[in-house]
Amino acid sequence: MHLFQQKDALRQYLGAAKEQGATIGFVPTMGALHDGHLSLIRAAKAQCSQVVCSIFVNPTQFNDPADYEKYPVTIERDQELLIKAGTDVLFLPAVAEMYPEGLTAPARHYDFGALETVLEGAHRPGHFQGVGRIVHKLLDLVQPHQLFMGQKDLQQCLIVKRLLQLIHSPAELVICPTRREPDGLAMSSRNLRLNAGERQKATTLYKTLSYIKTRLAAGAPLPDTVNAARLQLQSANFETDYLEVIAVQDNGIILFPDKPVPGLPMYAVVAARMQGSAVRLIDNMEM
Ligand code: PAF
Numbered sequence: 001m002h003l004f005q006q007k008d009a010l011r012q013y014l015g016a017a018k019e020q021g022a023t024i025g026f027v028p029t030m031g032a033l034h035d036g037h038l039s040l041i042r043a044a045k046a047q048c049s050q051v052v053c054s055i056f057v058n059p060t061q062f063n064d065p066a067d068y069e070k071y072p073v074t075i076e077r078d079q080e081l082l083i084k085a086g087t088d089v090l091f092l093p094a095v096a097e098m099y100p101e102g103l104t105a106p107a108r109h110y111d112f113g114a115l116e117t118v119l120e121g122a123h124r125p126g127h128f129q130g131v132g133r134i135v136h137k138l139l140d141l142v143q144p145h146q147l148f149m150g151q152k153d154l155q156q157c158l159i160v161k162r163l164l165q166l167i168h169s170p171a172e173l174v175i176c177p178t179r180r181e182p183d184g185l186a187m188s189s190r191n192l193r194l195n196a197g198e199r200q201k202a203t204t205l206y207k208t209l210s211y212i213k214t215r216l217a218a219g220a221p222l223p224d225t226v227n228a229a230r231l232q233l234q235s236a237n238f239e240t241d242y243l244e245v246i247a248v249q250d251n252g253i254i255l256f257p258d259k260p261v262p263g264l265p266m267y268a269v270v271a272a273r274m275q276g277s278a279v280r281l282i283d284n285m286e287m
Pocket of ligand 1: 028029030056058061131135153156
């Protein structure tokens, strides 16, 4: 695996590879890798001749400084996992390499429309602008044929789809299924920060989403089902930022219908934390 920490060196390497006909698959990450990330690497390997992974804990997308400070960093283990998975290139830049203009310099504002004001956007002000800013920089640098991201961050995928349009990027976004632990917990780097008791209870989110799916499939009314699921989370001592069933239009717009919308993919989406826990968990499930 080739390791680059400087943009120029990576640009040079990728330029030469493309001249020789390479197709580039790109997996942007913030490290603390788990099998969810590795499934993206595997998907990229199956479709592209060169797989580039970036590890960069992007400060501009953290609305909570404590979350940034505590974001897990497991760089040596990450490198071993990436080598085993057959990754061709790891890009591991420092903050100054990605933000030579400084973190507080005025930045482009991306017009993500209503996508940015609901769900994660409503609870994490500025988060998606920060995601847009770093993903734009990484795309400009890597210029991949395909970009691989996980459905676990469904709204982020919709934001990046919109970003690709805004910046006229020809890269194709490939959304890969969420990987889960045996008890259903969605794999996430933040799971490393759960203590043993929290880890055991964290599967409640998966159970809640599965409950909604089963009830809706049986024809139960959507609002009653979601209300019952909210109460379940509350009685399991979760503080819920949101628990909704959404429909996603082709153009990425999110709807909050009160009954299933034929022809549109529907998802139950949740963000919650256990009372007293520092770790906020998100998950979603297609209905
Ligand atoms: O999903 C993530 O890990 C990050 O939001 C991303 C896409 C790498 C941008 O920093």
